[in-house]
Amino acid sequence: MHTTNRPQQARPGRPASSHEDTTFDLAPEFVQDIRAALDDPDRATEAREQVQGLHYADAADLIERLDEDRRAVLLSLLKGGFNPEILPELDDDVRETVLDAFGYADYAALVAELDSDDAVYLVDHLDETERAAVLERLPETDRTVIEQGLSYADDSAGRLMQRELVAVPSYWTVGDAIDWLRGASGLPEEFTELFVVDPRHRPLGLVRLSALLRARRQDRLEALMDTGLEPVDVGMDQEEIALLFRRRDLLSAPVTDRAGRLVGRITIDDVVDVIDEEAEDDMLRLAGLSETGTYADAFATARTRILWLTVNLGTAMLVSSVIGLFEATLEKLVALAVLMPMVSSLGGNAGTQTLTAAVRGLATRDLSADNAWRQTGKELMVGLMNGVVLAVLAGAAAWLWYSDLPLAGVVATAMLLNMIVAALVGMGVPLALERFGVDPAVASSVFVTMMTDMLGFLAVLGLATLFLL
């Protein structure tokens, strides 16, 4: 959530480069040394200088890795000389401690130094009281820009975009543009293209700087510009934006308001953060985790996880109640209690495989309404083929174990049935959730494993009741 790369000061004697294969990561010995320096009041100045010499991303990393006491010492040392670029790089929980340490006024001063998209991001991540307190302490112009940014929907182009861009009229020549660029003030620190706009400030195309540089001074911008623009509506969802950038291999895109006027630009480095976030979200949601929160404390982490686990307990009870229906069968044939987890475990794993492929396919649009039937048919074939293999193996195991051929037949049949059900629910649950507008990664795995568990036990115990007793 920060702007393009900016010129970096040389970092003499970079302490971070001692690790052999990572020249940019913090070396554990360096972190240890900083810890020692923070414990020793005599080395305070040295510690401050060391940390101020770091790249902002490394400084953020270091702050995250310190325990609370040393973090407080470091923050008090850095007060007054804190690089605001560090803030967007910090984990939410750690950033909260910076706010606590610095107070509203100093925090607002840091926010004011950042580009508009970063400033909006930081203010957005405060709770209501804090947000009001920080906004109140911002200069009026910054406050207006941030409030406008916050008025756009969460995860929309309006939140993601930078207002800083270079727009020029289409009747200009290359010479006009170059002369103006040399003299103009208030341009963004970095840009890779000029946006060409009509008199109503609607984007007509963009001229890449590499094309501008190679043209003659008298060439008209209109002749150079790429008109294959993909204008992004200010309300477009960030997931859509990420897909657009990837599909079109874009480096940047203009953002337009409802009237089609150019109001900002989105650059690929911000999109990289979105891509990361979306992939991470899917992966974590599949496991029932709402956030990473590596730096959240144990109590907060436990609280975010217990809800999912309680839902799981409910589904596990449903599964147990299925087994409970067959207590009479189990009493007569206790071998079933030994064998049935084999069937349910395999069903759960096969279902999770299908589910994960489906969730990923939906995210990348490889799976859509268009080919959902064909892909489901394929998954059924896969379930059938692997089901046959596993049924033979599991049946053979049951036979070797108990020398009971009918029992082995029940286990094998139940395994085959469960693999087919696993394919159906592994595809059906995420497709149904997507259809109803729910994120298919959320809660899918709990439903899929519940169904494969229930069916697994039901098949083993039901078939046994029918054919073995």
Next chain:
Amino acid sequence: MHTTNRPQQARPGRPASSHEDTTFDLAPEFVQDIRAALDDPDRATEAREQVQGLHYADAADLIERLDEDRRAVLLSLLKGGFNPEILPELDDDVRETVLDAFGYADYAALVAELDSDDAVYLVDHLDETERAAVLERLPETDRTVIEQGLSYADDSAGRLMQRELVAVPSYWTVGDAIDWLRGASGLPEEFTELFVVDPRHRPLGLVRLSALLRARRQDRLEALMDTGLEPVDVGMDQEEIALLFRRRDLLSAPVTDRAGRLVGRITIDDVVDVIDEEAEDDMLRLAGLSETGTYADAFATARTRILWLTVNLGTAMLVSSVIGLFEATLEKLVALAVLMPMVSSLGGNAGTQTLTAAVRGLATRDLSADNAWRQTGKELMVGLMNGVVLAVLAGAAAWLWYSDLPLAGVVATAMLLNMIVAALVGMGVPLALERFGVDPAVASSVFVTMMTDMLGFLAVLGLATLFLL
């Protein structure tokens, strides 16, 4: 795996834009219409023109979505006018059918038209026979470049980099550079920076085009350049490169050979593909899937999954054998067979939560040797807290069900024990795999759920044997 965005032709009457919230995705009606046109020999020319009017990413998407027969019809229509940019966008399995349809000579001609990184990528994804056949049919210069690219390790900077870049000597002025850029031939189609090199072609810094444009003609490049370069060694792993780009918010980085000479550049759009791939890999590997392969046929898909499922069957048998040890206990108290899956299921889910957080933490470097003990301690606390909550709930359920307080006590104690074990193995397995240089996502979940299942059953049945019989 392709170069930066390039000027796109205007696409009149873009058929892709009918879908309401996605202006860049293929509309299902458009895909349907193309299918109909391909079935009708009279509409062949129309179909060809429609597809040729698409952006290469959309054309690739369309080709993927067609069934085999229509795909063959379309490929034969496109032969001779096939946009080579489509190839890197295709799924491996689908690209294989393009090679089959076009033959080696035509395929080689398409490869020769691409930028070096794309060409290397395509040749790399052929099997040995095909690779030899395609290389043989390439012009000598292309072949040499590709063979050199292939000589770098898989997933290294050498594979990822483009050879096309702009390098200038440090004694030049801005005017020198602009005059040379206007006249030079053979420059890359797009670039966002000049690399400044010393007489031995070692990179000294880079000058962003936005800085170049805003400087005066007489300014020296040396004064403008950003020396905070992060030169990437040609052997650096792509995962490291992705971390470097994200941590440093880079748009591009120079690649140097062992002697420190500039041999190529890596741009952020290629890194985006790497980031995607790494996140996808972790997610899929956690579920025991080796590849997406949405377009692989059912048999190939079944084959890639059966190995993992067979491993799972082995672990499930181990789990069953734990239950088998307690057949005498089960015979006396069949209620245990009903209740024990509840304990093992919750342990499995809690273990997967911890595991997923750990795998993600290792990938983003939030979890490292540095804080592994502290994070493990935190997970233990989380397991303990959630274990107490779940033990009370599960114990209460068991008591309501069977009105047997000692039985409820056994279930509750087993639940608490299993939640603590889930935290330990959820952290321990990925950390141990990472320590031994194995991808922590691979095979982790099968071990974690095996251990929580075994411990869950062992705890319920063992405690019951000790205290209830």
